[in-house]
Amino acid sequence: MKAYICLVVLVCLGSVFAAETNKADEVAVKQYPGSPCDPLSPSPYQCIEGTFCLEVSPKVGICVVTRKRMANVEASPVTLVDFANPQTEQSSTLTFNGVDYVSGNAVDGNFNSDLINGETCAHTETEGHPWWRLNLLESRCIAQVGIVNRRDGSYVRLAGAEVLVGGIHRHERCGSPVSAESANIPGGMNLVICDPPIRGDEIVIHIPKDEATLQICEVLLWEVSTCG
Numbered sequence: 001m002k003a004y005i006c007l008v009v010l011v012c013l014g015s016v017f018a019a020e021t022n023k024a025d026e027v028a029v030k031q032y033p034g035s036p037c038d039p040l041s042p043s044p045y046q047c048i049e050g051t052f053c054l055e056v057s058p059k060v061g062i063c064v065v066t067r068k069r070m071a072n073v074e075a076s077p078v079t080l081v082d083f084a085n086p087q088t089e090q091s092s093t094l095t096f097n098g099v100d101y102v103s104g105n106a107v108d109g110n111f112n113s114d115l116i117n118g119e120t121c122a123h124t125e126t127e128g129h130p131w132w133r134l135n136l137l138e139s140r141c142i143a144q145v146g147i148v149n150r151r152d153g154s155y156v157r158l159a160g161a162e163v164l165v166g167g168i169h170r171h172e173r174c175g176s177p178v179s180a181e182s183a184n185i186p187g188g189m190n191l192v193i194c195d196p197p198i199r200g201d202e203i204v205i206h207i208p209k210d211e212a213t214l215q216i217c218e219v220l221l222w223e224v225s226t227c228g
């Protein structure tokens with residue numbers, strides 16, 4: 001009888017542990033693009049298939065959609081730009097329910113992509129050719145730009161957004177415009193690779209359409225030491 005009770009207890013405990021394991025596995029596969037992840041200890045914070053954990057600071061990463069590294073970017077270390085006093089502006093600013101979705105929200109270090117509840121995204125009015133601009137205050141060689149999209153609806157508006165790097169007299173487009181597929185991921189981090197890296201002291205993100213709305217929850221920049 002004692003042996004039977006022990007067996008029942010062991011079976012029950014085993015079931016509990018199995019359920020906990022399954023729960024952990026379930027959490028692991030729910031790391032969607034834009035989710036924080038741990039680049040050094042990927043389990044259980046694994047990004048879903050088709051994404052990878054991109055390190056943005058020590059022990060902190062973000063699941064991003066694609067990684068298309070070009071040979072000339074790979075040649076030198078790519079490091080995250082740490083801009084202490086970012087100067088930003090945008091073509092217009094949406095005010096909704098008394099909240100101003102100002103340009104600085106896109107570089108405030110807060111990755112919350114819930115635009116309405118988080119109140120940490122930049123948002124223009126719906127207009128022709130909306131833009132957002134970051135003044136780097138010094139010339140840098142930009143290798144890639146990450147744009148965190150909103151997750152609480154209307155995220156497809158980011159489709160067609162382009163990244164420009166340059167200065168007052170000249171801009172070059174970095175990589176390809178944000179695709180409709182990439183913009184369709186709620187809260188997704190859209191990684192735009194500059195190939196080759198582009199030197200400039202300002203970053204412009206714009207949507208070259210007659211009627212569009214630009215909404216950016218966070219921007220990250222990576223640089224290399226030399227351009228070409």
Ligand SMILES: [Ca+2]
Pocket residue numbers: 105106107108109110111112120121217218
């Ligand atoms: Ca933000």
